[in-house]
Amino acid sequence: MINIDHPQVYIYSYQLEREILEREISKDPSSIKVWADKLWQYFNQDSPQDFNSIYSSSELNPTLGNPQKFSKTTKSSREIVGSFRFARLDDSIGMLTRVGSPENHENTNLEVTTIQDFNPQNLTCSPNYKSWLGQTILITAKIPNYTKSDIQQSNDQSNKQPDKKPDKKLQELANDVIKNLFANIPYPPFYRATELFNSPIFEYSSPQSQLQVFVYFLDDSSGDQLGNTLQPVFELFYHRHKITKAFLDSQNIYSQAQKFYECVEITIATLEKKLKATQDNYSAELKDDTKQLFQDNLNYQRTLQTLQKFENTVNIHIYNYQQKLAEIAAKSQLQLEDLTTFNLFSDRTAPYIQRHIQADLSYFKHGTDLITTAIASIRGIVEIEQAERERENQIDAKDKYDRQNTADKNLQDQIQAVGVGIAAGAIVSSTSGLITQPWSISTNKLPHPFIIASFLSISCSLGAWYIAKTWIQHKRKSNENR
Amino acid sequence: MSSTSILSEIYLAITTKPEILTPEFITGLTDQVLPLAKSDADNKSVAKAINDLYKQFTKVRDSIKALVRKSLDDFESETTPGHETVPNHYPQINELEQILKERIDKQAQQDKQNPAIDLLQP
Numbered sequence: 001m002i003n004i005d006h007p008q009v010y011i012y013s014y015q016l017e018r019e020i021l022e023r024e025i026s027k028d029p030s031s032i033k034v035w036a037d038k039l040w041q042y043f044n045q046d047s048p049q050d051f052n053s054i055y056s057s058s059e060l061n062p063t064l065g066n067p068q069k070f071s072k073t074t075k076s077s078r079e080i081v082g083s084f085r086f087a088r089l090d091d092s093i094g095m096l097t098r099v100g101s102p103e104n105h106e107n108t109n110l111e112v113t114t115i116q117d118f119n120p121q122n123l124t125c126s127p128n129y130k131s132w133l134g135q136t137i138l139i140t141a142k143i144p145n146y147t148k149s150d151i152q153q154s155n156d157q158s159n160k161q162p163d164k165k166p167d168k169k170l171q172e173l174a175n176d177v178i179k180n181l182f183a184n185i186p187y188p189p190f191y192r193a194t195e196l197f198n199s200p201i202f203e204y205s206s207p208q209s210q211l212q213v214f215v216y217f218l219d220d221s222s223g224d225q226l227g228n229t230l231q232p233v234f235e236l237f238y239h240r241h242k243i244t245k246a247f248l249d250s251q252n253i254y255s256q257a258q259k260f261y262e263c264v265e266i267t268i269a270t271l272e273k274k275l276k277a278t279q280d281n282y283s284a285e286l287k288d289d290t291k292q293l294f295q296d297n298l299n300y301q302r303t304l305q306t307l308q309k310f311e312n313t314v315n316i317h318i319y320n321y322q323q324k325l326a327e328i329a330a331k332s333q334l335q336l337e338d339l340t341t342f343n344l345f346s347d348r349t350a351p352y353i354q355r356h357i358q359a360d361l362s363y364f365k366h367g368t369d370l371i372t373t374a375i376a377s378i379r380g381i382v383e384i385e386q387a388e389r390e391r392e393n394q395i396d397a398k399d400k401y402d403r404q405n406t407a408d409k410n411l412q413d414q415i416q417a418v419g420v421g422i423a424a425g426a427i428v429s430s431t432s433g434l435i436t437q438p439w440s441i442s443t444n445k446l447p448h449p450f451i452i453a454s455f456l457s458i459s460c461s462l463g464a465w466y467i468a469k470t471w472i473q474h475k476r477k478s479n480e481n482r
Numbered sequence: 483m484s485s486t487s488i489l490s491e492i493y494l495a496i497t498t499k500p501e502i503l504t505p506e507f508i509t510g511l512t513d514q515v516l517p518l519a520k521s522d523a524d525n526k527s528v529a530k531a532i533n534d535l536y537k538q539f540t541k542v543r544d545s546i547k548a549l550v551r552k553s554l555d556d557f558e559s560e561t562t563p564g565h566e567t568v569p570n571h572y573p574q575i576n577e578l579e580q581i582l583k584e585r586i587d588k589q590a591q592q593d594k595q596n597p598a599i600d601l602l603q604p
Binding site for chain 1: 552558579
């Protein structure tokens with residue numbers, strides 16, 4: 001078994017500031033501050049300050065603040081020291097927590113099991129990291145009896161093999177370190193072995209995991225380089241977690257949007273059925289369903305917009321990640337290709353995430369077309385029905401007009417007949433007195449006076465009738481032409 | 483740094499890398515520190531004597547300190563001009579999630595009430 005010197009556990013944790021504020025009030029353990037408070041309470045024996053006061057007194061800048069140190073002596077008289085450093089990065093709070101052995105002679109050649117002391121009651125490795133943006137745990141240790149030339153030689157030998165397997169002994173040691181830190185809780189699977197600043201580093205994670213663990217067997221030189229790149233590495237992990245979290249959240253929205261889309265399909269299918277059935281309350285139901293469809297369309301657009309926002313977030317943080325990678329390379333005077341540990345994420349994982357979100361977006365754009373078509377179809381159907389109704393109304397109105405016209409004409413006929421009757425009656429009554437008049441000889445050539453009177457009366461009535469009729473017709477025509 | 487840490491530093495240098503200690507520094511150690519270490523003086527006093535010696539021999543001090551492993555606490559965080567990042571605000575999704583969930587639940591409830599009707603069937 002290989003022993004280790006001065007093991008340290010560095011925990012890089014990030015959470016959106018608005019979520020910290022929301023959860024802090026209810027002492028929700030998924031708040032990064034609640035987690036840190038518990039850790040501080042356990043490890044801090046010397047400082048009279050509580051966590052909230054050290055957090056409040058820290059100026060939250062984009063660069064990491066001064067370390068707020070703590071220390072504790074365990075039951076086995078082993079001293080454990082550590083610190084908290086805080087930073088505000090955009091809309092998030094980042095914390096760098098250290099838990100480890102003091103850098104003195106007493107803490108050399110230690111058994112790997114001593115790492116268990118760094119995670120008492122699983123306080124250090126919080127299971128709540130899924131509620132955060134993410135967490136990177138970097139475990140560093142120096143290997144006393146395993147010199148750099150040994151490692152180099154071992155790596156050279158392994159690199160000659162086609163599959164470039166990492167040094168078995170170091171791999172086993174890294175596995176032991178992980179097992180001892182995550183004693184009773186699950187930990188991510190081994191992902192890959194690389195070299196960082198010429199020292200071996202083992203990563204336990206997966207490209208889309210919010211928890212990333214590194215076991216880094218460093219020496220003085222690589223330790224210095226890690227220290228000199230403290231800030232860009234801290235920010236690099238932040239951008240990595242923002243990309244991963246944005247991807248996971250976009251997947252969550254995608255799966256909900258899929259279920260939501262099924263609801264929209266059902267609404268459209270219901271509409272189709274109702275259109276075919278043409279029930280009595282059809283129009284009211286059509287109105288309700290159309291309202292629902294409009295509402296769905298609005299929410300669907302919002303979903304798409306959110307997916308686009310995630311795409312934008314991913315793109316920006318990929319750029320930021322590459323910026324930090326370039327900064328690390330510049331500070332450590334290395335080429336980007338030498339930073340394999342970090343650049344595989346930007347070279348392979350990030351493009352995959354970008355493509356995935358783009359594919360999700362294009363899939364849902366078809367959905368928008370379907371809803372828009374459905375709404376346009378309903379609009380068309382409603383317009384056709386409205387036109388039909390208007391036509392029916394016109395026919396009804398014409399029928400009514402015709403009926404009225406006939407009635408008017410009948411009335412006119414009646415009035416005319418009554419007029420003729422009255423005129424005839426008046427003629428008879430005015431001439432009836434002449435019936436008894438004797439026929440005069442001198443006027444024998446002329447007809448009887450009654451006949452003459454009746455003839456003249458009828459002639460006058462007919463003349464008056466003709467004049468009145470002509471005048472009424474003329475007046476009606478001029479009214480119609482108006 | 484605590485008094486025991488300084489003592490450990492000197493111990494580490496003597497036992498692992500004695501060549502970094504110059505004769506003058508060794509003389510200082512034997513003349514100023516050793517008598518105190520032998521006496522009943524506490525660790526704090528011995529550490530103070532070593533610190534005084536460090537002030538006289540800064541080069542040796544730096545070599546001794548380099549022997550000791552540093553943690554990231556000992557490094558300043560610095561930004562490098564020219565590597566600025568683009569700010570971005572993380573999308574707010576809680577409200578949208580709530581709306582989608584309500585609609586999905588509503589549909590599920592309707593499906594439960596009318597299980598026999600499969601509206602998606604032609």
